[in-house]
Amino acid sequence: MTQPSADSIHSLTQRAILQLAEASDAEALEQWRVAYLGRRGELTNILRGLSGLDMEQRRELGALGNRAKTELEERLAGRTAEVSRAQQDAAFARDRIDVTLPGRPTIQGRLHPTTQIVREITDAFAGMGFSIVEGPEVEWDRYNFEMLNIPEGHPARDMWNSLWVDYRDEGGRQPMLLRTHTSPMQARVMESTQPPVRVVVPGKCYRYEATDATHEWHFYQIEGLAVDEGITFADLKGTLYEFARRLFGEERRVRFRCDYFPFVEPGVDMSIDCFSCDGNGEGCRICRDSGWIEIMGAGMVHPKVLADVGYDTEKYTGFAFGVGPERVAMLKYGIDDIRHFYSNDLRFLSQF
Ligand code: DAH
Numbered sequence: 001m002t003q004p005s006a007d008s009i010h011s012l013t014q015r016a017i018l019q020l021a022e023a024s025d026a027e028a029l030e031q032w033r034v035a036y037l038g039r040r041g042e043l044t045n046i047l048r049g050l051s052g053l054d055m056e057q058r059r060e061l062g063a064l065g066n067r068a069k070t071e072l073e074e075r076l077a078g079r080t081a082e083v084s085r086a087q088q089d090a091a092f093a094r095d096r097i098d099v100t101l102p103g104r105p106t107i108q109g110r111l112h113p114t115t116q117i118v119r120e121i122t123d124a125f126a127g128m129g130f131s132i133v134e135g136p137e138v139e140w141d142r143y144n145f146e147m148l149n150i151p152e153g154h155p156a157r158d159m160w161n162s163l164w165v166d167y168r169d170e171g172g173r174q175p176m177l178l179r180t181h182t183s184p185m186q187a188r189v190m191e192s193t194q195p196p197v198r199v200v201v202p203g204k205c206y207r208y209e210a211t212d213a214t215h216e217w218h219f220y221q222i223e224g225l226a227v228d229e230g231i232t233f234a235d236l237k238g239t240l241y242e243f244a245r246r247l248f249g250e251e252r253r254v255r256f257r258c259d260y261f262p263f264v265e266p267g268v269d270m271s272i273d274c275f276s277c278d279g280n281g282e283g284c285r286i287c288r289d290s291g292w293i294e295i296m297g298a299g300m301v302h303p304k305v306l307a308d309v310g311y312d313t314e315k316y317t318g319f320a321f322g323v324g325p326e327r328v329a330m331l332k333y334g335i336d337d338i339r340h341f342y343s344n345d346l347r348f349l350s351q352f
Contacts, residue, residue, distance in 0.1 A: 141175035143184035178206035182223035227318030264299025
């Protein structure tokens, strides 16, 4: 046992203080506490040894020893706080966020060029009072053909050959197909509403088709239909002319020529004068020397189509049109191959 003396208490205290300064984590601090202040610690031993001394010495060294104990305890508390602060600072330094670093860019997509042009076209018609509706992509034969005056065996079915879905129920086989155009929505809309009707129908269509630069087996169409009392061919011309000017520029001229679609009479195709050569034609790649570019089919709704949905054909007339947005986009942006649209090549898509 250490012989208690003022010297031994003093030197023990000095040694303890020096050693405490070296302790730099919780474990070292605890070891230090056990070594000096613990139940068998050095200072504890000295204080315990006081009992063998005489009264005078015991009082004197006891006071000294207790002061030393208090001092060591205070220093331990101080050092403990210091160590934990240092550890915290180190952690902060390690985890610090540099708010001045530029952020990581988020990759932002954009609308597909078809979606962009579909919106542009439907917006143009919405501005003229048309509402926008959509319909099913898998369609009954009845709507895709029959209600459009294309009965079974009609030769026009050949140009809309498609992908059939064999559907059977108690009634037997119900012919169903991936719709070949958006025109079936004409009958669906008219069946569920009374005139006045003014709708545009954007949507996907499908055909059994060998693909090439101007043909895809799936593509979009935008159908249009207006039915009311007193609608004439002049309304058709005026509306479509205005559409052409909104999409292709104020100075556009349009041309209507007879065409055949079973669900309209008369039927037409509408062309705009070529915006690339301004209608001159010669040597123009876009209009192939003609000065005109066909952009859509249209016509006055066939009375049979109106009658089949129960409309009074003495009272109501209407016009319809169908436009291919990919074709419009190809013309507008000089795209040379329709297959670019759906080949998912970002080099193409990110240009729009
Ligand atoms: N459905 C026709 C097609 O796929 C396009 C069309 C032509 C729609 C004339 C019409 C129309 O509404 O009147 O080729």
